[in-house]
Amino acid sequence: MSASKNSAADPTSVFPTSNIDPYSDEFLSNPYPYFEEIRSLGPLVRLEKYDCLVTADYGVVNEALRNHEVFCSSGGVGLTNFHKEKPWRPPSLVLETDPPEHTSSRQILSKVLSLPALKTLRDKFEQEAERFVSEVITSGAFDAVTDLAEVYPLKVFPDAVGLPTQGRENLLPYGSMVFNALGPRNHLFEVAFENAKPVQEWILFHCRKENLSADGLGAQIHRLAEEAGVPEEKACLLVRSVLSAGLDTTVNSIGSALYCFARYPQQWQALTEDVSLARNAFEEVIRFEGTAHSFYRTTTQAVTIAGMAILEGEKILVCLAGANRDPQKWQQPDQFLISRDCRGHAGFGIGIHACVGQMIARMEGESVLKALAKRVKTIKLAGEPVRRFNNSLRGLASLPVEVELI
Amino acid sequence: MVKVMYIEADGREYEVEIAAGDTVMQGAVDHLISGILAECGGSCSCATCHCYVDEAWVTKIPDPSDTEEDMLSAVEERKPTSRLSCQITMTDGLDGLVVRLPESQY
Numbered sequence: 001m002s003a004s005k006n007s008a009a010d011p012t013s014v015f016p017t018s019n020i021d022p023y024s025d026e027f028l029s030n031p032y033p034y035f036e037e038i039r040s041l042g043p044l045v046r047l048e049k050y051d052c053l054v055t056a057d058y059g060v061v062n063e064a065l066r067n068h069e070v071f072c073s074s075g076g077v078g079l080t081n082f083h084k085e086k087p088w089r090p091p092s093l094v095l096e097t098d099p100p101e102h103t104s105s106r107q108i109l110s111k112v113l114s115l116p117a118l119k120t121l122r123d124k125f126e127q128e129a130e131r132f133v134s135e136v137i138t139s140g141a142f143d144a145v146t147d148l149a150e151v152y153p154l155k156v157f158p159d160a161v162g163l164p165t166q167g168r169e170n171l172l173p174y175g176s177m178v179f180n181a182l183g184p185r186n187h188l189f190e191v192a193f194e195n196a197k198p199v200q201e202w203i204l205f206h207c208r209k210e211n212l213s214a215d216g217l218g219a220q221i222h223r224l225a226e227e228a229g230v231p232e233e234k235a236c237l238l239v240r241s242v243l244s245a246g247l248d249t250t251v252n253s254i255g256s257a258l259y260c261f262a263r264y265p266q267q268w269q270a271l272t273e274d275v276s277l278a279r280n281a282f283e284e285v286i287r288f289e290g291t292a293h294s295f296y297r298t299t300t301q302a303v304t305i306a307g308m309a310i311l312e313g314e315k316i317l318v319c320l321a322g323a324n325r326d327p328q329k330w331q332q333p334d335q336f337l338i339s340r341d342c343r344g345h346a347g348f349g350i351g352i353h354a355c356v357g358q359m360i361a362r363m364e365g366e367s368v369l370k371a372l373a374k375r376v377k378t379i380k381l382a383g384e385p386v387r388r389f390n391n392s393l394r395g396l397a398s399l400p401v402e403v404e405l406i
Numbered sequence: 407m408v409k410v411m412y413i414e415a416d417g418r419e420y421e422v423e424i425a426a427g428d429t430v431m432q433g434a435v436d437h438l439i440s441g442i443l444a445e446c447g448g449s450c451s452c453a454t455c456h457c458y459v460d461e462a463w464v465t466k467i468p469d470p471s472d473t474e475e476d477m478l479s480a481v482e483e484r485k486p487t488s489r490l491s492c493q494i495t496m497t498d499g500l501d502g503l504v505v506r507l508p509e510s511q512y
Contacts, residue, residue: 103473111479111480116481350447358451
């Protein structure tokens with residue numbers, strides 16, 4: 001708590017306040033009514049429980065994320081302020097840094113994950129999607145999360161990075177730790193960190209050059225880092241970024257995609273009639289069911305945004321998923337429409353910290369949806385979906401579905 | 407408002423008016439010009455809004471940032487006039503800008 005908070009002259013007193021808890025089960029189960037409530041209170045609202053600001057307004061989200069000098073990331077993109085408290089692990093060299101440090105790290109990752117670089121992986125990603133889809137659909141009923149959304153990325157992504165087959169199961173709990181750690185030290189955090197040590201050890205071991213295959217993305221990161229004169233321990237941290245953010249995100253997004261289509265059968269029909277919509281359909285999933293639903297920024301100086309004065313050193317919860325349903329930006333924001341032009345959504349972030357792996361994520365999502373749309377006529381819920389709670393990731397733990405084949 | 411001429415790889419030309427302050431990418435998206443995909447929406451993260459700036463205009467546009475330079479190093483068919491259209495902000499001085507679009511963004 002800041003000492004000046006109760007001062008009458010404090011300009012922060014102008015913010016509307018709310019007792020919404022963005023880490024409560026109610027919020028995490030369905031954050032959308034809360035985003036609406038936050039927007040109805042104002043473009044920036046103070047969350048009483050965490051003494052931080054929050055925004056679910058597209059205009060503010062967009063402006064803040066593009067103004068990375070004032071709304072910085074080096075204070076950590078979670079609730080913890082790294083300028084005041086020690087982070088749980090050495091900060092990420094891309095997610096949790098500002099330029100110029102950020103620029104050189106990002107350069108390496110964006111080269112390795114760029115579209116032309118990914119071209120060589122496309123055939124493999126599509127073939128594997130077809131193989132996994134053929135396997136699960138034969139019985140007519142399967143769990144879209146555990147039987148497809150988890151296993152497909154767990155095959156193609158670590159293969160692409162150059163990880164061994166054994167031990168890959170550590171990637172999901174590690175991602176869960178990373179994303180839960182962006183919230184408070186609540187029960188979700190504690191559960192995620194219960195068995196942290198062996199998971200962390202496995203991850204850090206596999207960030208090292210000698211433990212990665214010679215032809216994968218991980219080895220390429222090491223190679224480019226070496227060429228750029230980046231020390232090896234920093235190159236390991238860059239690989240760690242890929243392992244932290246590259247799997248839970250796509251797993252949850254693919255699971256959410258299936259959940260969307262199970263609820264919107266007409267949209268599924270439209271996709272089966274024109275499979276070329278698969279890429280845009282996945283994009284709409286990211287807008288509609290934002291996977292990484294929020295990140296924090298920390299102000300480096302006093303600033304006015306949307307007519308509101310913010311002090312230096314404020315933490316702001318930037319709700320990407322809220323911005324993606326802002327009616328000021330989107331027509332019928334609560335409708336899932338796979339033909340919608342959803343460019344400009346905030347689901348992969350905006351500005352210099354936008355997801356560096358977004359093109360590989362799109363390739364995974366598109367491959368799975370295409371493979372399914374070619375074979376599956378209808379997708380129906382066959383049981384109650386089970387939500388996977390995470391402080392900053394939205395997704396399901398289980399999604400029983402029934403499919404009818406074409 | 408300022409004018410931008412987009413020339414698709416097949417020769418189709420589109421002259422559109424966009425607001426000064428908007429990017430060349432945004433102008434293409436708003437006018438449904440298919441040669442610009444702009445998947446990331448203007449964060450310099452996808453390199454699917456690649457264009458070739460007409461020779462006559464190249465020197466009138468500020469040089470690419472390091473980030474744009476990196477993304478450009480990965481586009482297909484890069485030329486000396488290659489730019490990412492999301493990184494070109496229209497000004498009155500750019501009124502009449504001509505950009506050519508590549509055959510494919512992938």
